[in-house]
């Protein structure tokens with residue numbers, strides 16, 4: 001069965017991507033939607049155009065979740081036509097003050113889980129399949145006061161870029177998505193009280209989801225919503241990071 005496997009599908013961008021997926025990938029027959037709060041997935045499952053939905057409760061920070069996912073895939077052997085590594089979080093605060101457990105949790109979900117889920121899913125992907133990685137504008141320039149978060153997102157973008165090359169031979173497309181701030185649970189969950197966040201233009205989560213799916217369909221590598229953030233991406237490419245770090249602090 002052609003399957004979309006989406007992490008972090010209980011809310012925010014992951015939920016929107018799931019809801020709009022059928023419009024861009026009508027061939028999807030089954031959704032595997034991962035999050036801890038599967039009850040939030042069940043609330044919208046019937047809106048997925050009659051496709052089969054499997055809400056999978058996994059804490060992606062935990063190693064045993066990767067073994068559980070690997071076992072499930074080995075048993076069911078779906079064809080993963082679309083993989084969306086979207087689950088992620090970021091805590092705001094100075095590295096010396098933020099509790100260590102939070103900083104580790106951010107690395108576990110944004111780095112360890114993305115790498116594990118991808119490696120586990122890849123054997124089930126075929127020519128024409130797509131792998132999507134949700135990174136952030138935080139990957140462009142290191143962000144003081146979200147130092148761990150921005151470093152994890154730099155990892156995601158770098159990892160996706162290397163994978164794109166590796167998977168060319170298998171004709172699997174790789175897309176990395178770099179949104180600016182979106183009005184989701186991310187802000188409250190991460191305790192973000194940054195003045196920079198208050199000033200920045202927000203991205204509409206529905207538009208980001210649509211743009212993500214369009215970019216994946218077309219096989220584009222990088223997708224950033226809004227001209228403002230596209231220009232920021234350009235600046236980050238041409239100017240030394242040390243010049244931009246003070247302006248990019250959160």
Ligand SMILES: NC(=O)c1ccc[n+]([C@@H]2O[C@H](COP(=O)([O-])OP(=O)(O)OC[C@H]3O[C@@H](n4cnc5c(N)ncnc54)[C@H](OP(=O)(O)O)[C@@H]3O)[C@@H](O)[C@H]2O)c1
Nearest residue numbers: 008010012013035036037060087088136181182184185186
């Ligand atoms: N919102 C922004 O301003 C913004 C900007 C740029 C990039 N992003 C990125 O966009 C992606 C989606 O974030 P969002 O804005 O949609 O935030 P969100 O509404 O907080 O959604 C985050 C999702 O990740 C899941 N998740 C978090 N920790 C998890 C864990 N340990 N195990 C399994 N699932 C976990 C959550 O599910 P459960 O809590 O149910 O487990 C939820 O479904 C993230 O990668 C984020 O870094 C967000």
